[in-house]
Amino acid sequence: MGQAVVDVNDLSRSFGRKIALDGVCFRATAGQVYGLVGANGAGKTTLIKHLLGLLRAATGSVRVFGFDPVREPVRVLGRVGYLSEERELPEWMRIDELMAYTQAFHPTWDASYAGELIETFGLDPSKKVRELSKGMRAQAGLVAAVAHRPELLILDEPSAGLDAVVRRDILDAIVRTVVDDGRTVIFSSHLLEEVERMSDHVTMLHGGRVTLSGALDDVRHSYQRSRVRFAEHFEQPPVLDTALAMEGGGRAWSVVHSGSLERFHHSVLALGGEIVESRDATLEEIFLARAGRSRQPVEAA
Amino acid sequence: MTLRSPTSAMLWELWRVTRAEIAWKLALPIGLALTALGLAAAFGPADNPARYRSINDFAAAVALSLIVIAPLPGVWISMARLTGGQPGFPLYLGYTRPVRTAWLVGLPMAYLTAMSGAIYLASALVLRVASGHAFPLLPVAAWVAALTVVWLAAAWSTRNMTIQVAVAMLAVVKALGWAVDRLTAVEIPDGFDWPPRLWPALFDWPRTDYAWIALIGLASFGATVAMVTRQRRGDALVSSTWTPGGGLWGRLVGLFGVPCPTSSATRAQLWFDLKSRGVPVLTIGVVLASVTVLVSAVSGPIDAAWNADPTVSCPIKECFWVRAMPPMLTPFMLVTILFLGVNAFGIRRKQGRTYVSAFEAANAYGTAQVAVLKILAQSVCVLAAFIAIGVGVWISMPLLGDGVFIQMFGVPLNSRRSVLTTAFAALAGYEQLALTMVAVGGVVMAVAAFAMLGALRLRYSRLASLASFLLVPYGLLFVWLWVGVRGDPAAFSRLHLDIVYGAMSWSATTVMAITTVYVVWNGFAERVLTLRYASGAVAISLAFAAAWLTVVHMLGVPLTGVSATNAISVASLALLPLTVSVLAPWSYSRIRHT
Numbered sequence: 001m002g003q004a005v006v007d008v009n010d011l012s013r014s015f016g017r018k019i020a021l022d023g024v025c026f027r028a029t030a031g032q033v034y035g036l037v038g039a040n041g042a043g044k045t046t047l048i049k050h051l052l053g054l055l056r057a058a059t060g061s062v063r064v065f066g067f068d069p070v071r072e073p074v075r076v077l078g079r080v081g082y083l084s085e086e087r088e089l090p091e092w093m094r095i096d097e098l099m100a101y102t103q104a105f106h107p108t109w110d111a112s113y114a115g116e117l118i119e120t121f122g123l124d125p126s127k128k129v130r131e132l133s134k135g136m137r138a139q140a141g142l143v144a145a146v147a148h149r150p151e152l153l154i155l156d157e158p159s160a161g162l163d164a165v166v167r168r169d170i171l172d173a174i175v176r177t178v179v180d181d182g183r184t185v186i187f188s189s190h191l192l193e194e195v196e197r198m199s200d201h202v203t204m205l206h207g208g209r210v211t212l213s214g215a216l217d218d219v220r221h222s223y224q225r226s227r228v229r230f231a232e233h234f235e236q237p238p239v240l241d242t243a244l245a246m247e248g249g250g251r252a253w254s255v256v257h258s259g260s261l262e263r264f265h266h267s268v269l270a271l272g273g274e275i276v277e278s279r280d281a282t283l284e285e286i287f288l289a290r291a292g293r294s295r296q297p298v299e300a301a
Numbered sequence: 302m303t304l305r306s307p308t309s310a311m312l313w314e315l316w317r318v319t320r321a322e323i324a325w326k327l328a329l330p331i332g333l334a335l336t337a338l339g340l341a342a343a344f345g346p347a348d349n350p351a352r353y354r355s356i357n358d359f360a361a362a363v364a365l366s367l368i369v370i371a372p373l374p375g376v377w378i379s380m381a382r383l384t385g386g387q388p389g390f391p392l393y394l395g396y397t398r399p400v401r402t403a404w405l406v407g408l409p410m411a412y413l414t415a416m417s418g419a420i421y422l423a424s425a426l427v428l429r430v431a432s433g434h435a436f437p438l439l440p441v442a443a444w445v446a447a448l449t450v451v452w453l454a455a456a457w458s459t460r461n462m463t464i465q466v467a468v469a470m471l472a473v474v475k476a477l478g479w480a481v482d483r484l485t486a487v488e489i490p491d492g493f494d495w496p497p498r499l500w501p502a503l504f505d506w507p508r509t510d511y512a513w514i515a516l517i518g519l520a521s522f523g524a525t526v527a528m529v530t531r532q533r534r535g536d537a538l539v540s541s542t543w544t545p546g547g548g549l550w551g552r553l554v555g556l557f558g559v560p561c562p563t564s565s566a567t568r569a570q571l572w573f574d575l576k577s578r579g580v581p582v583l584t585i586g587v588v589l590a591s592v593t594v595l596v597s598a599v600s601g602p603i604d605a606a607w608n609a610d611p612t613v614s615c616p617i618k619e620c621f622w623v624r625a626m627p628p629m630l631t632p633f634m635l636v637t638i639l640f641l642g643v644n645a646f647g648i649r650r651k652q653g654r655t656y657v658s659a660f661e662a663a664n665a666y667g668t669a670q671v672a673v674l675k676i677l678a679q680s681v682c683v684l685a686a687f688i689a690i691g692v693g694v695w696i697s698m699p700l701l702g703d704g705v706f707i708q709m710f711g712v713p714l715n716s717r718r719s720v721l722t723t724a725f726a727a728l729a730g731y732e733q734l735a736l737t738m739v740a741v742g743g744v745v746m747a748v749a750a751f752a753m754l755g756a757l758r759l760r761y762s763r764l765a766s767l768a769s770f771l772l773v774p775y776g777l778l779f780v781w782l783w784v785g786v787r788g789d790p791a792a793f794s795r796l797h798l799d800i801v802y803g804a805m806s807w808s809a810t811t812v813m814a815i816t817t818v819y820v821v822w823n824g825f826a827e828r829v830l831t832l833r834y835a836s837g838a839v840a841i842s843l844a845f846a847a848a849w850l851t852v853v854h855m856l857g858v859p860l861t862g863v864s865a866t867n868a869i870s871v872a873s874l875a876l877l878p879l880t881v882s883v884l885a886p887w888s889y890s891r892i893r894h895t
Binding site: 082 | 551562565659895
């Protein structure tokens with residue numbers, strides 16, 4: 001494993017009585033894309049703010065490029081590009097002023113790359129931020145975040161406000177360019193399909209805890225979704241070994257399970273059932289299973 | 302909690318938004334008024350009954366002014382914060398509720414107007430009981446309510462800040478003129494015009510005045526409902542002038558046309574702070590100074606014409622209609638500039654949320670450096686605005702002349718020019734330098750102190766609320782002093798004043814010293830402070846201390862052989878720059894890294 005760009009150990013943080021992060025460990029290495037997923041309030045933005053030093057760790061440690069971002073903000077933030085979830089930019093600035101202002105903090109600013117992106121997005125440099133739509137703000141913020149070619153690009157819900165074309169073509173291209181240069185991307189998203197498409201690694205947060213973390217392929221291979229048919233009619237989901245979530249009713253059930261496939265088979269057979277079909281689970285299925293929200297019938301018995 | 306109707310829900314919302322402001326609007330004016338009454342009673346010459354009575358009458362008038370004026374600035378700041386200070390209807394989130402616009406506007410308008418009047422009434426009743434003076438009740442409460450309802454109408458009806466400010470200022474001028482007209486109905490020879498013993502007669506306003514106030518209230522309500530209806534419908538003519546960061550402030554920001562330098566982060570940050578916060582304050586200062594000069598220039602002829610006009614009522618031999626405005630409004634101009642310049646750290650407020658922009662906080666720039674840069678940029682602009690206003694007043698003095706109004710304290714205003722010039726010229730060079738350093742340092746410390754307090758309040762809101770209760774013992778000390786003075790002025794005042802003064806000096810100095818030591822220790826531990834920064838802070842503080850001691854010496858205060866309390870008072874002010882210079886970056890780090 002390469003040298004850690006981000007190293008978070010046992011990080012906890014509370015806001016009043018609300019536990020936002022609870023013993024979170026997270027590590028990111030160079031040249032990889034890390035996707036953070038989780039429900040609203042899971043702790044994704046809180047974790048990102050710790051990486052930027054905007055929040056200080058109550059317990060545990062945060063290191064970015066080996067530095068504490070609270071104590072060494074210049075050493076960390078000078079190498080980081082950040083797009084905030086709220087697209088917070090100074091309303092009074094023109095886009096060209098925003099670029100000039102951001103450039104002053106980053107000697108590695110690539111003016112031609114910035115110009116190219118502005119042209120691609122069709123942004124008018126003379127327009128003020130307050131005159132931009134939500135999507136255009138996201139685009140302007142994205143240009144300011146990536147044009148200095150940061151070693152670590154942190155995007156908090158980058159797709160929010162972007163149309164499907166920009167999301168699919170331009171955002172993906174930007175992320176791939178960053179990673180191909182050996183740099184690192186960490187992004188949070190509600191769009192699991194997007195995380196699945198873009199990420200090399202996925203970390204799932206739930207209630208401030210990391211419930212799942214690993215290489216995307218490994219994660220997907222370790223979870224299966226199986227369709228099971230029983231001879232007997234079940235009113236309630238039957239108890240099956242290694243099952244995380246079940247959908248369906250009667251004799252037909254769809255099960256997301258992980259761990260030993262053999263144990264799962266045995267428990268299905270023991271209840272008089274058979275596995276009709278089995279495949280790797282999608283990230284969405286895994287997410288729903290881990291978040292405990294999968295209880296809807298999917299097909300008639 | 303169950304809210305059974307839209308009305309109770311709206312009232313609950315209004316109460317939640319305004320309750321803290323109601324508390325301070327009650328506590329602050331009453332505290333200040335009691336302080337004024339207490340100080341007059343303590344310091345008044347007990348051996349000269351006529352003079353003593355005159356001073357205490359004046360203190361009572363000051364107390365009355367305080368409970369009228371102190372709660373007024375910004376009318377309802379907590380409501381204005383809902384839109385980040387921008388004009389327009391602040392409860393716009395209610396547009397989607399199934400409530401008629403008239404009710405959506407009328408209920409908060411009635412609540413805030415009634416609350417303004419009630420705050421005045423409560424303050425006046427407390428002072429009546431405490432002082433025995435007949436502080437007026439209904440007439441002034443109605444006046445406060447009328448001004449409040451007009452200001453609310455001005456603030457809510459338009460999203461154009463220029464119109465809002467113009468209407469609000471016109472309302473103030475008319476309300477002041479109306480009050481002065483009523484209060485100068487009887488001239489008091491050889492005495493202060495509004496002694497408390499005459500208040501029952503002076504504040505006995507005719508019923509037609511109340512009818513006018515009711516009409517003003519209805520008209521304001523009607524106009525506001527009509528205009529808010531347009532806002533609610535998203536009328537393009539109305540909404541196009543308002544966007545976050547737009548309006549008058551946005552136009553002032555646009556005046557600074559210098560392009561952003563890209564050569565260094567420091568220059569870019571300086572450009573950012575000057576453009577976004579500093580230059581607008583300076584521009585407003587220059588405009589206020591220019592208005593002062595212009596008003597002063599035309600005031601003489603206007604007053605002469607009005608005094609010669611038989612249809613204009615002037616109960617005394619010469620009225621000062623327009624000439625009174627520049628000297629009366631100058632303190633408000635200075636307070637306005639300070640008020641506009643206090644938010645050096647750029648803390649934002651919107652719909653109950655107080656926060657620092659992540660855009661600024663995530664810039665690759667040192668915390669101490671950015672904090673100092675923000676404070677210095679803002680201080681320079683506030684100072685320049687103060688200087689502009691000072692120059693405006695200086696130029697205006699000869700234009701106003703030595704009128705009776707201006708000689709209220711037996712000192713013709715115009716003659717002060719030569720007195721000040723002569724006095725400053727008589728100082729030695731190092732004394733002039735010391736005076737300048739103290740003045741400049743004072744402005745910088747004021748800007749820094751407000752910025753720090755804002756940051757600490759944002760980060761430690763509950764602790765800050767608790768700390769504000771520390772003011773209660775001070776208030777109680779003043780009440781105790783004042784009650785004692787009423788009983789036996791000669792014997793009581795000196796002893797108890799010494800106790801109050803000593804308690805304030807020692808406790809304030811102790812808090813300052815402990816805070817400084819803790820912040821230095823913690824700042825080094827968190828690497829907010831560096832040795833280089835601390836050395837600079839110590840050097841500047843020593844220079845200020847030397848200047849301060851020079852000024853104290855100039856004022857004739859002995860520096861040797863003084864009591865420990867006096868010594869600690871002088872030393873605490875010398876220590877202040879050091880406290881501020883370490884606390885400023887530390888407090889900014891608390892909001893940058895929460």
